[in-house]
Amino acid sequence: MDTMEMNGGGATGTGRETGQGVPWAVFEDEAPELAARVRGRFERTLHHVLATLRSDGAPRVSGTEVRFYGRHLTLGSMPGAVKARDLQRDGRFALHASPGEVNREDAEEAMGGGDAKVAGRAVEVTDPGELEAFREVGVPPGPFHLFRLMPTGVVLTSVEDGELVIRHWRPGGGVTEHRRT
Numbered sequence: 001m002d003t004m005e006m007n008g009g010g011a012t013g014t015g016r017e018t019g020q021g022v023p024w025a026v027f028e029d030e031a032p033e034l035a036a037r038v039r040g041r042f043e044r045t046l047h048h049v050l051a052t053l054r055s056d057g058a059p060r061v062s063g064t065e066v067r068f069y070g071r072h073l074t075l076g077s078m079p080g081a082v083k084a085r086d087l088q089r090d091g092r093f094a095l096h097a098s099p100g101e102v103n104r105e106d107a108e109e110a111m112g113g114g115d116a117k118v119a120g121r122a123v124e125v126t127d128p129g130e131l132e133a134f135r136e137v138g139v140p141p142g143p144f145h146l147f148r149l150m151p152t153g154v155v156l157t158s159v160e161d162g163e164l165v166i167r168h169w170r171p172g173g174g175v176t177e178h179r180r181t
Helices: 003-007 024-030 032-044 082-089 104-110 128-135
Strands: 048-053 059-064 066-069 072-077 092-096 115-124 145-160 163-170 174-180
Touching: 024 032, 024 072, 024 145, 032 066, 032 115, 032 145, 048 082, 059 082, 072 082, 082 115, 082 145, 128 145
Parallel strands: none
Antiparallel strands: 048 059, 048 092, 066 072, 072 145, 092 115, 115 145, 145 163, 163 174
């Protein structure tokens, strides 16, 4: 795999200068505590909500599954699915972790880990060897699309001690925190 594919096309390898996003591993290195909490939210449930851009620029929302593969956040798709075509045309995405089935009575408990969102750019993996290696972790037989999700921003919103706490990370910018009562 070439360097451009690994880093999402950033001119210097970080993706910071071009807004192309960075590998999930960079987020983990720069903000390990926040990365662990966000990862936990995505691993808690199977299905999440993905926003992509249609060819006319309008937003499209799709249900999706994501997987952490090594130190990458990945998204797979059936061949030719509209979300895959959207990401091939314009890799910008927003991903919202589903809290699972929640009713009003137990919403606070269900959202105890916070509400996680990732925005960035998707980079399609096309190397046949890498696709086959990914298949070994359980992808069904047959063709599929595989994308690395390269964050440009991550947000975790939670309620702590009666306050709304919003933590936001951007590549190279560290974590900022805002509290509201």
